[in-house]
Amino acid sequence: MATAEFNLRDFQSGRGVGQGGTAVLRRTVRLIAISLMLLIGLTATSAFSAGDAEKGEQIYVQRCTLCHGEDGDGMGPAAERLNPPPRDFTMAQYKIRTTAFEEIVPVDGDLVRMIHDGMPGTAMPGWSDVLTEQDINDLVAFLKTLAGLEEEEPGQIIDFGAQVPISPESVEAGRKLFHEDDRCSECHGQSGKGDAVKKLKDDSGYRTWPRNLTKPWTFRGSNDPRDIFTRITTGIAGTQMPSFDDPASEGRLSIEQRWNIANYVNSLAKTEKVVRPENIVIRATRVAGPVPVTPEDPQWQEAPSSTFLLVPQLITPDRFFTPSNDTITVRALYNQDEIGFHVEWDDRTRSIPGDGAAKKISEPGLSEDAVAIQLPVTLPVGAEKPYFLHGDSRHPVNLWFWRSGSTTADPSVSLVTARGSAGETTARDADAVGLQGSGSYHEGTWQVVLRRSMTTADPAEDLQFVEGAFIPVAFSAWDGSNGERDSAHTLTTWYWLLLKPQPGNTPWLFAGFAFVLILLIEIWWARTATRRARS
Numbered sequence: 217m218a219t220a221e222f223n224l225r226d227f228q229s230g231r232g233v234g235q236g237g238t239a240v241l242r243r244t245v246r247l248i249a250i251s252l253m254l255l256i257g258l259t260a261t262s263a264f265s266a267g268d269a270e271k272g273e274q275i276y277v278q279r280c281t282l283c284h285g286e287d288g289d290g291m292g293p294a295a296e297r298l299n300p301p302p303r304d305f306t307m308a309q310y311k312i313r314t315t316a317f318e319e320i321v322p323v324d325g326d327l328v329r330m331i332h333d334g335m336p337g338t339a340m341p342g343w344s345d346v347l348t349e350q351d352i353n354d355l356v357a358f359l360k361t362l363a364g365l366e367e368e369e370p371g372q373i374i375d376f377g378a379q380v381p382i383s384p385e386s387v388e389a390g391r392k393l394f395h396e397d398d399r400c401s402e403c404h405g406q407s408g409k410g411d412a413v414k415k416l417k418d419d420s421g422y423r424t425w426p427r428n429l430t431k432p433w434t435f436r437g438s439n440d441p442r443d444i445f446t447r448i449t450t451g452i453a454g455t456q457m458p459s460f461d462d463p464a465s466e467g468r469l470s471i472e473q474r475w476n477i478a479n480y481v482n483s484l485a486k487t488e489k490v491v492r493p494e495n496i497v498i499r500a501t502r503v504a505g506p507v508p509v510t511p512e513d514p515q516w517q518e519a520p521s522s523t524f525l526l527v528p529q530l531i532t533p534d535r536f537f538t539p540s541n542d543t544i545t546v547r548a549l550y551n552q553d554e555i556g557f558h559v560e561w562d563d564r565t566r567s568i569p570g571d572g573a574a575k576k577i578s579e580p581g582l583s584e585d586a587v588a589i590q591l592p593v594t595l596p597v598g599a600e601k602p603y604f605l606h607g608d609s610r611h612p613v614n615l616w617f618w619r620s621g622s623t624t625a626d627p628s629v630s631l632v633t634a635r636g637s638a639g640e641t642t643a644r645d646a647d648a649v650g651l652q653g654s655g656s657y658h659e660g661t662w663q664v665v666l667r668r669s670m671t672t673a674d675p676a677e678d679l680q681f682v683e684g685a686f687i688p689v690a691f692s693a694w695d696g697s698n699g700e701r702d703s704a705h706t707l708t709t710w711y712w713l714l715l716k717p718q719p720g721n722t723p724w725l726f727a728g729f730a731f732v733l734i735l736l737i738e739i740w741w742a743r744t745a746t747r748r749a750r751s
């Protein structure tokens with residue numbers, strides 16, 4: 217039954233946290249559908265033999281060697297570009313399992329689950345759409361031969377005791393245990409964001425990061441309390457994540473204590489800062505007074521936030537494969553004179569060149585943390601946008617940079633106009649156009665404000681902001697401790713900025729309508745093109 221329970225929990229988990237009623241409904245429907253599928257699957261599976269290692273090998277060669285390697289040692293052609301690296305199956309180490317701390321052999325259901333669902337936050341894809349339950353059973357049988365486990369009995373499943381339900385009291389008890397003697401905060405940070413105080417490596421010498429527990433979409437297992445309880449109990453094999461049920465350890469916790477911590481961690485793994493694919497427009501809010509200067513100013517909360525996916529820059533040299541930041545959250549406020557962006561992203565390390573402590577937790581070549589906002593110099597017609605990486609010769613872009621500084625230099629703001637990624641870049645005088653910025657780092661999160669006047673003296677070089685127009689905007693971020701500098705960084709695609717005008721502004725309504733119409737035509741066109749390409 218372990219498989220069914222775990223798959224269910226996974227889908228019940230917070231992968232759609234904060235997405236409102238329809239998402240919950242959709243999830244419930246999906247859950248029922250999956251339960252039925254699994255029930256049928258399970259009955260069907262019991263009719264099959266446990267899994268045929270030879271057949272599994274054939275599937276493995278076809279599907280898994282790219283990452284896990286022909287010999288199963290994790291050294292496939294794609295491996296050198298992945299962090300975390302693909303698992304070396306000869307080591308008999310499985311991260312997400314339900315068998316007790318000292319047991320080596322997982323139950324088949326543990327491996328089935330990981331192959332079926334994949335491991336969020338890593339390159340390990342889920343295979344449920346591609347492979348049948350029988351294929352997956354065959355694969356499991358084959359994987360066990362790689363570690364010489366085929367004859368072994370699976371280990372003892374951990375003792376779940378009586379689950380402590382989520383309640384304010386349990387979460388509070390868990391919060392205390394999490395911080396007591398820095399039990400979990402030592403690695404996961406004061407607010408659970410995994411902000412590093414030391415450099416962790418896994419057993420094979422690869423850099424590992426304590427999980428950012430506020431980001432449920434990066435949990436390899438889910439953020440359901442039962443899953444978290446299991447991780448705390450077994451630890452995560454091959455990494456520094458310890459077991460808190462190791463009989464030989466002084467740090468052993470009771471079952472009740474582990475449930476309380478699990479409930480607390482579950483409460484951390486809920487965030488409003490989730491990517492909503494439908495959210496492509498940043499709505500800048502008009503304020504009566506000045507645009508706030510500091511990132512902590514509570515007025516920023518008046519603007520709705522949008523969270524976007526940051527992906528590594530893979531287009532131009534130096535291409536970059538191992539990012540550490542995955543999302544960026546943006547707000548915007550403006551008045552008749554000025555516009556300000558508030559950008560916020562989790563970064564586990566404050567990267568300060570020249571600082572000894574920062575160097576200790578950094579990859580070689582420590583540089584500043586930084587963020588950039590990209591805007592077109594001229595407002596595009598309709599839904600047309602400049603090339604997303606630094607524009608192009610006919611469609612130049614403005615890049616507003618904020619850099620975090622070093623032990624000898626203050627944080628800085630700069631401005632360039634770019635005409636294509638290989639093309640000409642002109643450094644400009646940020647002061648002259650009134651571009652200003654400030655940043656603050658607190659417990660694993662950077663918040664940066666960049667402000668500029670709505671209009672400048674040079675429309676040929678600077679974007680002139682106007683109300684009611686859909687303005688393309690994109691973002692880049694650099695984690696200086698992660699070897700990110702120059703073109704090695706993460707970035708978003710183009711999104712839209714809309715300065716929401718005063719109510720009752722009809723010209724804006726028409727502009728908005730025209731824009732939506734163009735967008736719909738584009739979507740229709742793209743769909744027909746895809747259909748034509750398929751047939």
Ligand code: HEC
Pocket residue numbers: 275276279280281282283284294298300301302303309310311312313327330331335338339340341343355359436
């Ligand atoms: C695109 C790369 C990629 C491909 C293809 C891939 N994997 Fe993985 N796999 C990974 C990575 C990366 C990890 C390690 C993730 C981690 O350590 O958090 C992993 C981990 C695993 C694990 C370990 C689970 C655990 O609990 O530790 C299993 C089992 C696994 N893969 C099976 C497979 C099978 C079977 C296939 C083929 C059907 C496959 N993988 C294909 C990248 C890949």
Ligand code: HEC
Pocket residue numbers: 300311394399400401402403404416424425426427429434435436437438444447448452455456457458460477481
């Ligand atoms: C010595 C450092 C260290 C300590 C102490 C520690 N962790 Fe972790 N933890 C890690 C690392 C490293 C990972 C990521 C492992 C990996 O690479 O998959 C992790 C991962 C996790 C995960 C992720 C599970 C998943 O499904 O992805 C959870 C939950 C977690 N830790 C909870 C805790 C709790 C709760 C405590 C305290 C009771 C704790 N950790 C103590 C280092 C630590």
